[in-house]
Amino acid sequence: MNEQEFAELAAGAALDALSPDDQQRYHAALAAHPEWQGIADEDADSVAFLAEGTPPAAPSPDIRAALLARIAVTPQAGDATVTDTVPDVVPETETPSASDADTGAVTPSTEAAAAAPKAPAHRLRILFALAACLALLVGVGAGAVAINSYVNRPASVVALEDIQAAGDAQQASVPVEGGGTATAHWSASLGKSVLVTDGIPELSEGETYELWYVRGETPVSAGVFAADDGEATAVLAGDMQVGDVIAVTIEQDGGSPSGLPTTDPVVAIPTA
Known part of the structure; x- marks a missing residue:
């Protein structure tokens, strides 16, 4: 070999x-x-x-x-x-004779070697x-x-990671009416906030949860979200300001048509 x-x-x-x-x-x-x-x-x-x-x-x-x-x-x-299927040395008994070599005769050993795959x-x-x-x-x-x-992480997940990495990151949790909890994460330096829910009630068809920044007596809509099996991670639209209350109300599908809450908040989390 x-x-x-x-x-x-x-x-x-x-x-x-x-x-x-x-x-x-x-x-x-x-x-x-x-x-x-x-x-x-x-x-x-x-x-x-x-x-x-x-x-x-x-x-x-x-x-x-x-x-x-x-x-x-x-x-x-x-x-x-x-070539391991073909003998390396031809046995003496099979060595071609001089006459065979001269005439070009094919011996059994050379025939086998030629036919070997x-x-x-x-x-x-x-x-x-x-x-x-x-x-x-x-x-x-x-x-x-x-x-x-x-790369394709949801915007709410990216915002939550940014907040958690900020030096002034804060969070607070409250129970939700009807069951479950809601946790607000925010960073005043970033002006961002994210609401994470767990086990909150499913809404009827035609209803949605709407987010709000409540500044003093003025509510500012911050988008709508739906909970999948009671769970959601929703980033609030707009810039958060120190002292805002992060609130959630139940509104008609698409959000309040007037831009103001039509129901009492089911979540209210102060940020100050």
């Missing part, structure tokens, strides 16, 4: 893709040529790096199917061939590279999902 053939087997061993016979050949070659240990170590380190560097994620069925389809139709061409060159090396590409695709896909999720 030459070094190139061993490299083929080393790639397969790193991927745990060797047959029992190839496993024996691999270990026998490694015992006979300890100087080839570096080849085996390099392939094993590459596989370990791919395993550690790629977060656990299931590859898309489309990616896997496309890759396997490409493998099936891609010619595996190369210079080196696997040649394995595609570098097959295991190609599989090794394909496995690395597939791992990279999985990693890139998972990273893209994470980046997309981060």
